[in-house]
Amino acid sequence: RGLAVSSSGRRVIVADTNNHVLRELSGDQRIVRTIAGSPGQAGTDDGVAALLDRPRTPVFVGDQVYFGDGQGRRLRRLTETGEVETLLELGGRGQIEALRSQGERLYMLVSSGRQTRIDSLALDGSDLTPLILGRATPAQTITAFTLEPGGGIYLATATGQILRARAVDSRTSPLDLRAIGGQGQLELLYANEATDILAQGKSETFPFTFDKLKFTEIVDLHYVDRYRGLLVQDLSPHGEGEFGKHVTERAHLRFIDLDKRMVYPWLKPLVAGIGYFYLNKTTEGLSSYYHEGAMALHQDSATLLYLEADRSRLLRLDDGMLGVAKLGHVNFIIFGFRDVLTSAAGQRAFLDFRPDQHIDERDELVALRADYTCLLIGSSLLAMSDMVGQYSLGRRLAERLNFDLGVRDRIGLEVFHRTVPGGSLPSQIKAISTFIKEGGRPDVILVEANASTFLDEDDDEAFMVDQLDKLDKQARKWNSKLIILDAAPYVSRNRDALRVGPANVARLLELARSRGVTVIDVADLVLDAHLEVTPFASPPISDIHMAPWAIDTLADHMAAALSPILRAELRGRTPALSGLVQVTATKPLAKSLDSAFGEKSRVWANALARLPPAALQSSFEDGHLEVFIDLGQLPADFVVDEADFDPLILACIYEYAVRQSNGARSANVKVVRFGRYDEYGAGVAEGATVLRKVELNNNSLARLIGAYDKKISAPPAE
Secondary structure: OOEEEOOOOOEEEEEEHHHOEEEEEEOOOOEEEEEEOEOOEEOOOOEOOOOEOOOEEEEEEOOEEEEEEOOOOEEEEEOOOOOEEEEEEOOOOEEEEEEEEEOOEEEEEEEEOOEEEEEEEEOOOOOOEEEEEOOOOHHHOEEEEEEOOOOOEEEEEOOOOEEEEOOHHHOOOOEEOOOEOOOOOEEEEEOOOOOOOOOOOOOOOOOEEHHHOOOOOEEEEEEEHHHOEEEEEEEOOOOOOOOOOOOOOOEEEEEEEOOOOEEEEOOOOOOOOOOOOEEEOOOOEEEOOEOOEEEEEEOOOOEEEEEEOOOOEEEEEOOHHHHHHOOOOOOOEEOOEEOOOOHHHHHHHHHHHOHHHHHHHOOOOOOOOEEEEEEEEEOHHHOOEOOOEOOOHHHHHHHHHHHHHHHHHOEEEEEEEEEOHHHOHHHHHHHHHHHHHOOOOOOEEEEEEOOOOOOOOOOOHHHHHHHHHHHHHHHHOOOOEEEEEEOHHHOOOOOOOOOOOOHHHHHHHHHHHHOOOEEEOOHHHHHHHHHHHOOOOOOOOOOOOOOHHHHHHHHHHHHHHHHHHHHHHHOOOOOOOOOOOOOOOOOOOOOOHHHHHHHHHHHHHHHOOOOOHHHEEEEEEOOEEEEEEEHHHOOOOOOOOOOOOHHHHHHHHHHHHHHOOOOOOEEEEEEEEOOOEOOOOOEOOOOOEEEEEEEEOHHHHHHHHHHHHHHHHOOOOO
């Protein structure tokens, strides 16, 4: 029950509770040894040959390890010399449930009958001081806690609420969970008033505002110094199910952005967030990749170590926000449940947290010579499979490239994926521009040529040359290697084999080659594989996105073609991220839109209607927000005065600028009725009826707010 990681990241202590020992993983974490206790033998003896009794919750303080023992009734210490000392025995029914350390103090969560509390004590076990008192009711039962560098404590309750206590060590009396709010009292950060564990409304995706995501059983918290937020381990509920067994694969990892009040997942850094949830139909619950267990965070690298209970499986995940920033998901429904990760979530995480700035700080078990950045741009063809959803060509391709380059050359390739619905070439170029404007520095840019909307039928050669010029312009900003992936033959709509791509796409690829742009075309090799193992004809054939076996075949051939090209390009190249530091703007940025709502910001939350996500279609680039308000997606009971769209426009801006804190400094809002929708459910701008259009900056928004405030505040006419 529990594990700890040293400040260096090179030592991991595991509490092997049922075997009554502490184990240590060291070096590259492949060396395991018993450092305290005798396997299978419980006891209380101290010294070098000490016996332990179901140890739990270890924590490092320097090179020493503190842990609970004897069902949590004793606090013990393992010294640098290998001796075990008993420092404290809890009286009554007290049990240590969690331990943390900071400076010269220990902090422990203690359960005692009908009470839970957080205590502080000196490293020798003396000066025991109660800090926060909980009670028997769920709202006052403390289930987890963590410390922030400034001396504050974050704690979770059995009702899923999260609270903060500031400067607790300076207090003369303990805080009480019965007193929340007010000067010097506990501050409620997360009220946990949502109804959904994962919101399922159309266009509802990560990151979620606090009122959109519900915690059900918080069992652990860690403060993440790098991102100034909380990593939460939450267990989702499951019914009895068909087999009547307890479901353990139900641990969900969430990151809470305390500054902007948003919730993200915490993901393994891949270009697809596979396994972040599964729908268990028999138990009607949300499962995850992680079974119930314990976790420890290495702060310097934001590496998470996760130990599953009763399974002997220790998982290691690099920076989870880097995992979100890499995402190229599309919002789709599979097996009756909506995926709530999107490429927009990746863009938002990249913009708000800039995890790429920390790539060279990772705790790599096998050191790489250099880490390079790759931007992968394309349609949903790269982002999903109709059969399993979260598996993707982009993910498999990134895995193969990292294997090929990492094993042979010790080259790391950090792939950031962005999906453009339909994958039109102008939209892909815009996505590249956005990534670079937001601080991205790609060493490699991979663009997908597809048979969908990559080019329109009437796009002539002059248009193609113009687009290639724009691609070249983007690539030259960081001297990026530009490569086009020819994916035109692989759309699988009702097909039993590959097909020839559109003639205009083939012509553009010819023009690209003539300009020295690398084009990856493996159709002949895939056709050979198709004749042998039929990756594109194995039933069932569903919709247009490839099956997993077709994804694997295509990705393997593409990676084999790409690897020698990238190896030659990257060897000896200085990574574009090298020496990256935060750049101070040479001129002040325009005021953000949220400040226009002023001190009455929270008042406006009640005065303005909450627009459903399905009615908002947006894009964000370099501080500028573009939004379509789709009247056709508003509920039937939603009252709209078509003579006055100001309330609708203000509600839209409030949602993005205040609730979602997206940092927009300007906005273009259009109130529209769409005539048709594309295959992704998005309204098609061409042919839409625009009923109102407004350009807003901070000043014009403030005037609009003032005029509307005056209007609703005026006494009714007699």
